[in-house]
Amino acid sequence: MKELCEYAIEIAVQLGADYSDIRITDDxxxxxMIIDRSPKEVKDENIYGFGVRVLKNxxxxxxxxxxxxKREIEKIVKRAFSIAKASSLLSHEKGISLxxxxxxxxxxxTPIEIDPFNIGINEKVSMLLTINEKMLKVKSIVKAISFFILNRRKQFFASQEGSFIEIEITTVNSDYSAVAVKGNDSQTRSFQAYPKNAGWEHILSLKLVENAERIAQEAVAKLSASYPEEGKKDLVLNPCHLSLTIHESVGHPTELDRVMGYEANFAGKSFATPEKRGNFKYGSKLVNFIADNTLPGGLATTGYDDEGVECQKWDVIKDGILVDYSSTREVAPLIGEKRSRGSGRADAYYSFPINRIPNLYLxxxxxxxxxxxxxxxxxxGIYIEGRGSFSIDQRRLNFQFGGDLFYEIKNGKKKRMLRDVIYHSITPDFWGSLDGLSGKKYWEPRGLFNCGKGExxxxxxxxxxxxxxxxxxxxVKRGKK
Amino acid sequence: MKIDKSIIDLLKKHKQCDDVIICYKEVDSNLSRFGENRITQNMSKKIEEITVKAVKEERVGSAVTTKADRNSLLKTLKNAESIASTIPKDPEFMPPLQSRKCKDVNREVEATARITPLMKAKQILRIIERAKKKNAIAAGYFYNTKTTLSILNTKGFFCSHTLTNADFSITVSVGDSSGFADASDEDIKKIDAYRLFRTALHKAEIGINPVEIKPGNYSVLLEPIALGRLMWFLYFLMDKRTSDEGWSFFSKKEGKKIASTNITIFSDPYYPENPGIPFDFENDGIPLKKHIWIKNGVLNKLWTTRYWAKKKGIKATGVPSNLIMNGTNKTNEEIIKKVNYGLLVTRLWYIRFVNRKELILTGMTRDGLFLVENGKISKAVKNMRFNDSPFTILSTVKYLGKPERVEGKLLIPSIFAERFHFASTTKF
Structure with missing residues (x-):
């Protein structure tokens, strides 16, 4: 592979590229996926290919x-070079500098203890069938859905600057849901396990089978839960729930490409513009966000990003003040930064790396x-567990979230179960209202497996x-007519 | 890789399972993205993906490869067979479809396939120059693709479809205001990028200095791009199985009135103004034909896959490849003249379920929200969040406009509806 990578760079240099890189990716x-008792999908995928970036003028x-x-690599490098050269001739603007x-x-x-690809498919199918069976046995459950997604990326990266990086990333993910129906009413409850860059040992630690019956029972219990009173309430949010609120209201607004207008057509812009850096009150003094792509088990812990930038750890919000962004080699210089934060990621060999949210935690x-x-x-107040409805405006200010399980809180005690709760806020107001945090012991590294961005x-x-x-x-509002 | 019956002959020779199904997807595409008045990505890519499904004693194992050569295909077959031999029988197993003729739709336009990154770059840069002259900032993309989808199996079934597509999408910002326009078609000649630029620019210019209005119920004129985002939810929710199981909005509603009598929604891959793929690529290649889902406001039918259709003793429709809503010849301007008071919504964003069973959705307006008073757009309004059902709109439709193609698969009109609930407002 190293030889093929070097060959690509050699061709690019011969052509006169100012910068080039190649990723050979084997995913x-x-x-x-098991739906009820039916193995709906049992699939082994291998997506293999390479992508070449060339920068010219x-x-x-x-x-x-x-x-x-080799022959195809030469053809593709030449194609990338001709696109870059032609584009540069047309543009009168100052070009990109990395x-x-x-x-x-x-x-x-990725350090793993048990290779998930060495576990037999029959064992995996059998585990999911057991989970579904336990859920379907609970009265009023009409649907049980469970899945495993196990990924391994092997990638070779080489750049014209001389880097050669080999990565092997293993990610495991599983979850399941039960749907309860009574009369004309229906409710869903999910286990909401979390994905991790780890081996099968993570799947075993989740106690998936052991929790299946409880999840199904909670789906049924939600049918007879009460609707919330509408109005201003205090909220206690669990880590699984809060991770999605963080993702939408802190992760996306601090992606520098979005801040600089690169994603204005679809993913949108951001209220967290560069003049706010170092002085904008994002939240209360309790609000401290750290980006850490070296976090053990983190889903963005890959050693290097897809631009060959080493994974790093940095402050994004400190004592409530916005202090930094995630960035790529292209956008970092736009705010005077000398080094990228290593957030350039591509989802396959055929995709161009774009600025993605890092591992980011409260x-x-x-x-x-x-x-x-x-x-x-x-x-x-209300205690909210798990993820439900989620939506936010394109500058990441007005948001509305639901959850998966709700309990009323009265006079310091968790009381009856509630259903169909949604809450609404404006990002800095919400983080400004943070008034208490649990300790390190109760912190959880939840993850997002399917964050969508780009066009x-x-x-x-x-x-x-x-x-x-x-x-x-x-x-707080009711999510009902 | 050439996908034809010789592939099946090869698999027949080497298979150790009962049957083999091949799903083949080839995409050749060129994408140019732009933002902040400059090109940010200019690329060419090719994806070739072969899914091999091995069928053995009511079990199906699948393996996917992008290595499009004979040896890799046979290795992938072995992998799929190994999966099929280890898993339990599927109680919902359906055998591969038997040999039959597939009527194709011609959606291949050579001129679209031939657009190069350079041609697109030239057009984008000309638009950027115009944007600069207007003190505006342009962002968007220009995308052209040629896609081939094929399904074949060892029972002799073979369906293949090739389509080209050109898509131009643009957001123009003027100060703190923005406007959006988008169009896609098989034929590049039908995409007028300058017209789209002018539309987006006009929306941005009239959207400057928006006022905040109180959330609540409003009459709304939804342009096709805005309505299209809501219609997506109908598109994938009109599944008979979830309805029969009782966890769908459509449960117990077949044959009942669910929308205004002026609403008819159907699918037809052979509809000339909005053709679709003539078979269900995700579900065994079920041939698709015309089906009317909502007829004069009454829920006529829901789509079914093969297993559920068999269980219910009905014919499988497959998942539709397009959705078409009836309209009129009225322009938006003509509809606006009839509106005394209401909101003009040009685009919706980040739509998610609030309550799946009641089909209550939430989402935000963006890139142009306007107040219409006494037959005219009177002012720009700060964006708002809605919490409501698309059927609140579809049940209170007063005027329908001229249908337009949006979202690649939909042909839908503007709609003026008497009620839609906005729950909160934002800062811009």
């Missing part, structure tokens, strides 16, 4: 192919506060961790 994926050219051989990155010669492999409280202690501080949409994965958190006086 293996095993997908198993400040303009990009990119081309890719599924035929990984942030500097040291030369790396390295290999990064720092837990300094004291060892438990979730029950947070609840004890609430007179009139056409590219998928990306990242961990968004959180402790339990208490927010004051948030606007």
């Amino acid at each position: 293996r994926s095993q997908r198993i 400040g303009a990009w050219g990119f081309a890719s192919s599924n035929k990984v051989r 942030a500097a990155e040291p030369v790396h010669k390295d290999r990064f492999v 720092v837990p409280g300094k004291k060892d506060v438990s979730p029950d202690e947070l609840i004890s501080k609430v007179k009139d 056409p949409i590219q998928r990306a994965q990242m961990t968004n961790g959180a402790p339990y958190a208490l927010f004051r006086k948030i606007d």
Whole structure:
């Protein structure tokens, strides 16, 4: 592979490229989905190919192919170069200049204990069938859906600057849901396990089978739960739920390409514009967000990004103030940064790397506060567990979230189950109302497996961790007519 | 790789399972993206994906490869066979479709396939120059693809469809305001990028200095691009199985009135103004034909896959490849003249379920929200969040406009509806 990579760079140099890189990517994926008692999909995928980026006179050219051989590499490098050259001749603008990155010669492999691809397919199918059977046995459950997605990316990256990086990333993911129906009513409850860059040991640690019956019972219980009173309520949010709120209201607004207008046509812009850096009050003093692509098990912990930039750890919000962004080599210099934050990711060999959310987490409280202690501080509120409805405006201000399980809180105690709760806020108001955090012991590294961005949409994965958190006086509504 | 019956002969010779199904997808595409008045990506890509499904004693194992050569195909077959031999029988198993003729639709336009990244770059840069002259900022993409989808199996079934597509999408920003326009077609000649630029620019220019209005119920004129985002939810929710199982909005509603009598929605891959793929690529290649889903406001039919159709003793429709809603010849301007008070919604964004069973959705307006008073657009309005069902709109339709192609698969008109609920407002 190294020889093929070097050949690509050699051709690009001969042609006169100012910069070039190649990624040879071998994605293996095993997908198993069981619906009720039917193995709907049992599939082994191998997506293999290469993509070449060329920069000439400040303009990009990119081309890719599924035929990984010398002659094809030469053809594709020439195509990428001709696109870059032609684009640069047409443009009167100052071109792209990339942030500097040291030369790396390295290999990064996700540490795993049990290789998920060495576990027999029959064992995996059998586990999911057992889960579904346990859920379907619960009265009023009409549908059980469960899945495994196991991915392994082997990638070789080489750049004209001299880097040669080999990575091998293993990701495991599983989840399941039960649908309960009674009369004309229906409710769904999901286990909401979390994906991780790890081996099969992570799947075993989730206790998937052990929780199946409880999940189904909770789906049924939701049918007879009460609707919430509408109005201002205090909210205690669990890490699984809060990870999605973080993703949408902090992760996306601090992607620098979005901030600079690159995604204005679809994913949108951001309210967190560069003049706010270092002075904008994003939230209360308890709000500290750290981006960390070196986090063990993190979904964006890949050693290097798809531009060959080493994974890093940095502050994004410190003591409530916006201090930094995620970035790529192209956009980092636009705000005067000398180095990219290593957030350039592509979802396959045929995709161009774009600015993605890193592993980003809310720092837990300094004291060892438990979730029950947070609840004890609430007179009139709601405890929300898991993810449900989620939507946010294109500048990431007005958002509305649901959840998967809700309990009323009265006078410091968790009371009856509620259903169809939604809450609405404006991002800085919401984070400004943060009034309590649980301790490190209760912090969880939840993750997003299918974050969509770009045109056409590219998928990306990242961990968004959180402790339990208490927010004051948030606007609560019923998700019902 | 050439996909024809010789592939099946090869698989027949080497297979150790009962049957083999091949799903083949080849996409040749060129994409140019732009933002902040400059080209940000200019690329050419080719994807070739072969899915091999091995069928053995009511079990199906699948393996996918992008290595399009004989040896890799046979290796992929072995992998699929190995999966099929280890999993339990599928109680919902359906055997591969038998040999039959597939009537194709001609959707291949050579001129579209031939557009090069350079040709697109020239057009984008000319538009950027115009944007600069207007002190505006343009962002968007120009995308052209040629796609081939084929399904074949060892029972002799063979369906293949090739289509070209050109898609130009643009957001123009003027100060803090923005406007959007988008069009796609098999034929590049039908895409007028300058007209789209002018449309987006006009929306941005009249959207400057928006006022905040109170959330609540409003009459709305939804342009096709805005309505298209809501119709997507109908598109994938009109599944008879989830309806029969009781967890769908459509449960127990077949034969009942669910929309205004002026609403008829159907699918037809052979519809000249909006053709679709003539078979269901995701479901064994079921041949698709015309089906009326909502007729004069009454829920006429829901789509079915083969297993559920067999269980219910009906014919499988497959999942439709397009959706068409009836309209009129009225322009938006003509409809606006009839409106005393209401909101003109040009685009919706980030739509998600609030309540799946009641089909309550939430989402935001973007890139142009306007107040219409006494037959005229009176002012720009700050964006708002809706919490409501598409059937609130479809049940209170007063005027329908001229249908337009949006979202690649939909042919739908503008709609003026008497009620839609907005729950909150945002800062811009």
